[in-house]
Amino acid sequence: MSGSSLKGTTAVTGVKPTELKIGAPSDFDGDQKNAMSWLYSVQTYLLVNEELYDTDTKKVVYALSYMKKGVAHSWAATFQKVSLEKTPPSFGTFADFTKYFKESFTSPDTVxxxxxxxxxxxxxxxxxxxxxxxxxxxxxxxxxxxxxEGWYTQAQKFDAKWRKVNEISGRKEKKMFHPRNNFSKEKDPNAMDVDGVRLSKEERDHHIKEGRCFGCGNKGHLSRECPDKGKTPQKKVKKICKIVEVEESDDEEKVAGPSIALVNIARALGKDF
Incomplete structure (x- = not known):
C-alpha cells in the first residue's frame, strides 16, 4: 500500500497513525567519523514514519532534536535561531538541511x-x-x-649528537696513559744505576773513597759534571778500559786489566772481557 493510499485512509477513518520506533537515532555529538551513519539513521526513521513526518519542517526539527551534545548542540542552536528569525520563520527543506549538515560535519578533502x-x-x-x-x-x-619532514630533521640532529659524543669518547680513550712495565727483570736492591752504569754498593763506596766519577770512572769531578755525560754506555766502557787499573795488591804489585767494577759494568752492557 502506497503512502498516498495511507494518507487517504487516515483522512477517511480519522485514525491517527502510530509512530513506529524502529531504529531511532542516537544523540549526535559532532564527531565526523559518525556523521554519515547518524544521518542515515535519521533518514531511515523518517521514511518508516513518513505519515507522521510528512513535511520538511517536521523532518528538520526531528533531526535537530537529536543534536544535543558537543559541537553538534551549538550548531543546532544556531540553525534554529537563524530559521526562527526569518520572516516568516522557516527551517527550509529537509534536502537543504541534509546538504548543510554534510558540509559542516563531513570532510570533503579526501585527497x-x-x-x-x-x-x-x-x-x-x-x-x-x-x-x-x-x-x-x-x-x-x-x-x-x-x-x-619533521622526522628527517630531528633524526639528523640526534644522529649528529650521537656521533659527536662517540668522537669525544674515542679521543679520551686514545689519550689514556698506559705505563710500560720496566720491571720485568729483577734488580739487585743494593745496586745503583748511574747514567746507565750499574754499580754495586761496594763499587759505589770505592768510587766515593777514590773520588771517582760514577759515570766515567775518572777522578776530579762528580757524575753531574761528567764531560762524558749523555754518551752511550758502550763509549763509557771503552774509555774506562783505558784509564782504570786494578789497585795495588797487598804485596804492592800492580796487575793490568779491568777492575771488578769495570767487569760488572761490561756485563751489564752485554760485553765480555
Missing part, C-alpha cells in the same frame, strides 16, 4: 585524508630504519613530529 595516511605510513617505515635510541628520543619529545 588530504589520503596524504595524511601516507605520512603515517612513511613515518613508520622511516622510523624502522633508525637506531632504536634515536626513534625513542623523537617519540619522547614534547611535540612529536607528525610529518615525515
Amino acid at each position: 588530504g585524508t589520503a596524504i595524511a595516511k601516507l605520512y603515517v605510513a612513511l613515518i613508520e617505515f622511516f622510523s624502522q630504519g633508525l637506531k632504536p635510541f634515536i626513534t625513542n628520543r623523537i617519540h619522547m619529545m614534547e611535540t612529536t613530529p607528525t610529518k615525515i
